[in-house]
Amino acid sequence: MTGPLLEAEHLSKRFGGVEAVRDVSFAVYPGECVVLAGDNGAGKSTVIKMLSGVHEPTAGTARFEGKEITGEPPSAVRDAGIETIYQDLALADNLDVGLNLYLGREKTRAIFGIPFVDRKGMRADATKVLERLGIVVPNPALPVHNLSGGQRQAIAIARAIHWKARLVIMDEPTAALGVPEQREVMALIERLKADGVGIILISHNLPDIFAAADRIIVLARGRVAGERRPSETNDEEIVRLMMGG
Amino acid sequence: MTVSHDFSAPRGDSAGKRLLKALLNGWSWLFLALILAFFEIYAQHNVGTTFIFRAYNIQSIGVATAQILLLALGLTLVVVAGHIDLSIGFTTGLAAVAMALVIRAIDPAVGGLAALFIGMLAGIFAAILVGLVNGWLVASLNVPSFIGTLGTYGVARGMALIVAGGATVSIRSEEARFLGNGDIYGMEMPILIAIVLVIGCHYLLAHTKFGVHTYAIGANRASAERAGINVKRHLVILFVLSAVTAGIGGLIYTGRFSAGAANAGEPILLYAVAAVFIGGASLTGGQGTVIGTVIGAIIIAVIQFGLVFSGLPPYWQFVAVGLVIIVAVLVDQSRDKLTGHLS
Numbered sequence: 001m002t003g004p005l006l007e008a009e010h011l012s013k014r015f016g017g018v019e020a021v022r023d024v025s026f027a028v029y030p031g032e033c034v035v036l037a038g039d040n041g042a043g044k045s046t047v048i049k050m051l052s053g054v055h056e057p058t059a060g061t062a063r064f065e066g067k068e069i070t071g072e073p074p075s076a077v078r079d080a081g082i083e084t085i086y087q088d089l090a091l092a093d094n095l096d097v098g099l100n101l102y103l104g105r106e107k108t109r110a111i112f113g114i115p116f117v118d119r120k121g122m123r124a125d126a127t128k129v130l131e132r133l134g135i136v137v138p139n140p141a142l143p144v145h146n147l148s149g150g151q152r153q154a155i156a157i158a159r160a161i162h163w164k165a166r167l168v169i170m171d172e173p174t175a176a177l178g179v180p181e182q183r184e185v186m187a188l189i190e191r192l193k194a195d196g197v198g199i200i201l202i203s204h205n206l207p208d209i210f211a212a213a214d215r216i217i218v219l220a221r222g223r224v225a226g227e228r229r230p231s232e233t234n235d236e237e238i239v240r241l242m243m244g245g
Numbered sequence: 246m247t248v249s250h251d252f253s254a255p256r257g258d259s260a261g262k263r264l265l266k267a268l269l270n271g272w273s274w275l276f277l278a279l280i281l282a283f284f285e286i287y288a289q290h291n292v293g294t295t296f297i298f299r300a301y302n303i304q305s306i307g308v309a310t311a312q313i314l315l316l317a318l319g320l321t322l323v324v325v326a327g328h329i330d331l332s333i334g335f336t337t338g339l340a341a342v343a344m345a346l347v348i349r350a351i352d353p354a355v356g357g358l359a360a361l362f363i364g365m366l367a368g369i370f371a372a373i374l375v376g377l378v379n380g381w382l383v384a385s386l387n388v389p390s391f392i393g394t395l396g397t398y399g400v401a402r403g404m405a406l407i408v409a410g411g412a413t414v415s416i417r418s419e420e421a422r423f424l425g426n427g428d429i430y431g432m433e434m435p436i437l438i439a440i441v442l443v444i445g446c447h448y449l450l451a452h453t454k455f456g457v458h459t460y461a462i463g464a465n466r467a468s469a470e471r472a473g474i475n476v477k478r479h480l481v482i483l484f485v486l487s488a489v490t491a492g493i494g495g496l497i498y499t500g501r502f503s504a505g506a507a508n509a510g511e512p513i514l515l516y517a518v519a520a521v522f523i524g525g526a527s528l529t530g531g532q533g534t535v536i537g538t539v540i541g542a543i544i545i546a547v548i549q550f551g552l553v554f555s556g557l558p559p560y561w562q563f564v565a566v567g568l569v570i571i572v573a574v575l576v577d578q579s580r581d582k583l584t585g586h587l588s
Contacts, residue, residue, distance in 0.1 A: 054471075075473030090468040092461035094531040099457055104472030106454045116452045 003066070004029050005167050005198040006051070006082075011060035013046050020046045021222045023060070028167065033189060033199040035209045038219035039242050044202045047219070048169050051200070052084040053077040064167065075104070083165035085156040085173060093145035097137055098122030100144055101129065101159055129158045133188060150181030157188050160197075167198040174208055186211055204242070206235050220244035269580045273523055273540045276569075280544065284551040296554065304433060309546035311439035314539065315494030316510060316517035318446045319487030321538045324521050325450065326483055327463040327530025328383060328390035333491035333517065335401035336375045337510025340495030342405045344368035344421075345414035345505025352418055361420040365496050372492025373485055375401050380481030405507035415504040425500025435497050442490060447535040459483065463530030516545045519566055523573040544569065 004027035013021040021043040028034045036044045049055040051062055053074040061070045069077055078084075091100050099106065102122045108115040123140045130137055135154045137147065144152055153173055160168045170189075174182040189212050192199060203209050209216060210230050218225045218241035225241040268275065281297055288296035296302060316333045323330045348364040355363070375397055382393035427434045450456040461469040462476055470476050491510060498509040520541035526533025548565045 052471075073473075074471055078473060084471065086467075086471065090465070090471045092464040092468050092531075094460055094464040095457065099461075103461055103468070104458075104474050106457055108454065114448075117454060117457055 002030060005065060006200075007063045008047070008051065009061050009063075011047060011050055011057050011062065013043075013050060013055055014058045019222055021050070021057075024219070024222075024224055025060075026217050026224070026227070028198040028200055030166070030198050031193050031196045032214045033193055033201055033212050035201045035203055035213040035216045036219060037203060037209050037216055037238060037242060038225075039204060041221075042219040042242070043222040044219055045171060046222075048084065048171060048200065048202060051077070052082060052169060078163075078165075081164070081166040082169065083160035083163060083167070084169040084171070085153075085160065086171050091144050091152055091155060094143045096123060096143060097126040097130070097140045097147075097155055098124070100155055101126040101162055103159075105163075125162070126155075126158065129162045130154060133158060133161070133191070135184075148181065149177045150184050153177065153181070153185055154188065157185070157192070161192070161195075165197065167200070168192055169200045169202075171202045172204075173201070174203075174205065182208070206238065209238065210235075218242055266580070269576055270525075272576050273525065273537060273544065273573075276523075276572075277540055277544050277547070280547055280551065284547065284555065287551075287555055291555070296551070302550065302554065304436075306543070306546045306550050307436045308433055309549055310539075310542045311433075311435040312494065312497075312513055313516045313520050313542040313545055314439045314443065315435075315497065316491050316513050317520040317538050317542055318442055318535065319483075319490035320517055321521050321524070321526060321533055321535055322446065322450060322459060323390070323483050323487045324526045324528075325463050325530065325533045326459045326480065327466070328480070328483070329518075329528075330379060330390065330394045330484060330487045331514070331518075332375055332379055332394040332397040332401055333487060334510045334514030335398055335405055335507070336372050336488045336491040337495040337498065337513070338505075338507040339375065339401045339405040339408075340368035340372045340492035341499045341505035341509040342409040342414055342495075342507055343371040343505070344496055344499045345416050346408060348416045348418050348421060348499075349414060352416070357418055357420040361418060361424065364421070364499075365424075368496050368499070369489060369492050372488040372495070376485035376488030377481065379488065380484035383484065384477040384480035402507065402511075409505065409507050411507075413504045413506045416499070417503065421500040422503055423500070425497050425502065435501065438493065438497060442493070443535060443539055446490075450535050455479075455482075460531055463532070465531075516542075516549075516566060519570045519573070520545055522577070523569060525577075527577050528574075541573075 006028040009025050011021060011024045012019070024047055026034065036047060038044045046055060050057045053072050053076065056071045061068055063069065064080055064082060069080060092103060098119060099122060107118040107122050109118045109121065127137065127140050133154055135151060137151060144155060173185050177185065189199060189201070201212055213230050216228045216230060216233065216238060218238060220242060221244055225244060228237070284296045288294055316337060320330055320333060344364040344367055347367040348360045351363060352360040379394050379397055382388040383390045424434055429437060450459060458469060458474045458479055461472065461474065462479060466476055495509055499505040521533065521538050523541035523544055524533060524537030526537065545566055549562045552562050552565065553559055
């Protein structure tokens with residue numbers, strides 16, 4: 001196996017007097033799905049926010065492909081190849097599929113030297129990427145608030161694929177979805193893994209954890225309570241670790 | 246020109262519902278046609294003349310529209326981003342007074358054209374200051390824009406009155422007169438300036454990355470931030486743009502009346518806010534277009550002029566514009582319900 005994509009070492013984060021995360025270390029390899037499991041308030045979201053650049057760690061470092069990314073702003077982390085898909089989806093509801101795919105990196109084309117946002121071009125690209133994922137958006141010109149939860153999640157994942165992310169961080173990607181849509185998202189995760197993309201998945205849903213994980217890292221009260229491979233553990237042990245027992 | 250509300254019906258809607266949606270989206274155009282028809286019929290019957298097809302009427306409506314638009318254009322950008330700028334009423338006055346004072350002070354020394362130019366710069370500079378403060382309050386200190394800009398509304402008003410000594414600052418400048426009253430090939434300067442600004446703002450909002458980011462911020466600030474958009478800087482720029490268009494309104498006022506007055510923009514503030522919301526913007530942000538605002542401004546100008554034209558007491562215009570604002574908000578709400586957009 002090649003070297004790790006991402007190495008998090010001794011990450012800690014304080015918010016005032018509260019220590020949300022303490023001394024969390026782990027690594028993610030290409031094509032591997034690491035699940036961060038834990039109860040609400042265990043520090044999962046804080047960990048990924050430190051990796052994606054939203055929070056600066058109080059202590060510790062994060063390296064991506066050998067380069068330190070600690071304290072870089074979200075845009076720099078994303079440009080480095082880490083795409084983060086947030087629980088609340090991070091889509092702009094009033095914009096169409098194309099603009100959401102390109103948000104912050106819009107394509108333009110010049111007419112008489114004056115740049116115009118290329119809505120049609122971005123829409124066409126988005127339709128293509130989504131088709132490759134087996135998702136048909138009935139009318140790509142509509143704002144995305146018209147789409148189902150699964151389709152919206154797919155757009156967020158399509159963003160990662162389109163921008164050739166090598167590490168994708170997903171925060172509870174199936175939380176707001178119905179059962180068939182959950183399955184679609186799990187299938188998308190398998191596709192990403194097959195392409196050699198590393199994945200960090202946040203979840204407290206045990207079936208999801210066991211379906212997707214190559215390794216499970218359990219957080220409890222801001223610390224790593226244990227690290228297991230799915231084949232070496234079971235529901236009960238994971239729950240026990242999540243409860244901090 | 247089309248208003249791109251982007252709310253065409255998703256598949257599976259009944260024809261009736263689709264028609265209703267189309268009506269709700271295009272209601273401002275429909276409403277404009279209706280009031281024009283109303284005043285035309287009124288004029289034909291009671292005055293025995295035409296309302297729409299008289300150059301003088303069209304020009305008067307055009308100038309009134311331009312005055313409203315100078316405050317409403319920048320405001321549209323701010324509202325699309327999910328904020329509001331109430332300070333523009335007195336930013337206009339501050340810019341008008343600043344320009345008049347500077348021209349009065351330096352005109353004989355530097356010559357008319359140079360004085361006009363430096364006076365305009367001073368007016369715009371005063372406006373930019375207000376915009377920067379608004380942006381700083383809203384973007385960096387997270388003050389709700391309604392309250393923050395209400396505060397700068399008061400400050401700008403006070404400053405304008407203080408520097409003007411509580412009086413109107415009259416000037417004698419042919420060059421400034423031209424700015425407010427002149428015409429180029431029969432097109433009055435205020436209308437010409439408004440058209441240039443409409444084109445600029447429309448391009449900015451509908452065709453640039455900056456515009457797309459403005460909509461994204463209005464819909465979901467967090468998503469915009471995560472997408473790498475510098476939201477704070479963006480908001481500051483929006484408030485400065487809003488102040489600058491309002492300030493240009495002040496420059497034209499000073500030119501038009503050969504005097505700068507602190508309350509130059511005050512009576513137009515309500516109309517500007519109304520034009521933006523009649524034009525399809527929503528208080529929750531993420532919606533609205535420059536073309537919509539233009540239609541909104543024309544509607545108000547037609548009501549204003551039409552009521553005067555038909556000999557009704559001019560105070561009815563406040564009643565009429567107030568009612569139209571309420572209708573605009575009701576239409577906005579029912580449209581949101583129909584499109585299933587919960588904001």
